[in-house]
Amino acid sequence: MQTRPPRKIEGMIGGSKLRKDELEAWKKLIPLNRKWRILEIGTYCGASSAVIAKERPDCSFFCVDAYPAFKEFKHNKQPNQNLFYGFSSDLMRFFPPRVFHMIFVDGAHDFDGVYADLDISKKLLKRDGVLLAHDYRDALQMAVKPAVDKWCADNDATVEVVAGTVARIRI
Numbered sequence: 217m218q219t220r221p222p223r224k225i226e227g228m229i230g231g232s233k234l235r236k237d238e239l240e241a242w243k244k245l246i247p248l249n250r251k252w253r254i255l256e257i258g259t260y261c262g263a264s265s266a267v268i269a270k271e272r273p274d275c276s277f278f279c280v281d282a283y284p285a286f287k288e289f290k291h292n293k294q295p296n297q298n299l300f301y302g303f304s305s306d307l308m309r310f311f312p313p314r315v316f317h318m319i320f321v322d323g324a325h326d327f328d329g330v331y332a333d334l335d336i337s338k339k340l341l342k343r344d345g346v347l348l349a350h351d352y353r354d355a356l357q358m359a360v361k362p363a364v365d366k367w368c369a370d371n372d373a374t375v376e377v378v379a380g381t382v383a384r385i386r387i
């Protein structure tokens with residue numbers, strides 16, 4: 217399947233799958249002076265979260281990926297950024313419920329995978345936490361929007377686009 221090419225970021229290798237405005241929108245949703253724990257489901261080279269982690273050393277970033285780009289992640293990694301090598305479905309074994317202040321869902325892009333990651337996120341997210349999904353309404357990722365919309369309907373949640381293809385889901 218065709219996917220969007222990674223965007224080059226100075227000082228990082230491998231690049232980010234997020235557009236500049238999408239990355240900015242993600243960053244802006246992290247309140248200043250709050251030590252948030254942030255989970256990124258699907259990190260690839262870790263470059264997107266590394267950009268934010270660098271600017272927010274007060275926050276902790278947990279990046280899960282079943283097939284990460286190891287060399288790139290190691291190069292891009294910030295001190296407050298950790299890689300969890302495995303499937304998102306394993307996360308519940310390692311983290312207690314309601315531990316994350318923010319979750320960015322960008323792992324599997326098929327319908328069942330996106331739906332399952334939102335189920336996992338609901339369990340791991342604090343009650344007033346921020347849930348984001350990437351590639352919502354992306355022409356190259358046709359399954360993401362239907363999966364997010366169905367999950368929202370099933371969970372009495374609402375969805376709004378905050379930038380590009382980044383959607384915020386309010387549970």
Ligand SMILES: C[S@@+](CC[C@H](N)C(=O)[O-])C[C@H]1O[C@@H](n2cnc3c(N)ncnc32)[C@H](O)[C@@H]1O
Nearest residue numbers: 232233258260264281282283303304322323324
């Ligand atoms: C689009 S990339 C992530 C891009 C990254 N968020 C960024 O901003 O550059 C999707 C990643 O999700 C990973 N992935 C796919 N299914 C997964 C799953 N079930 N569990 C964990 N990682 C998964 C892939 O290995 C891939 O690296």
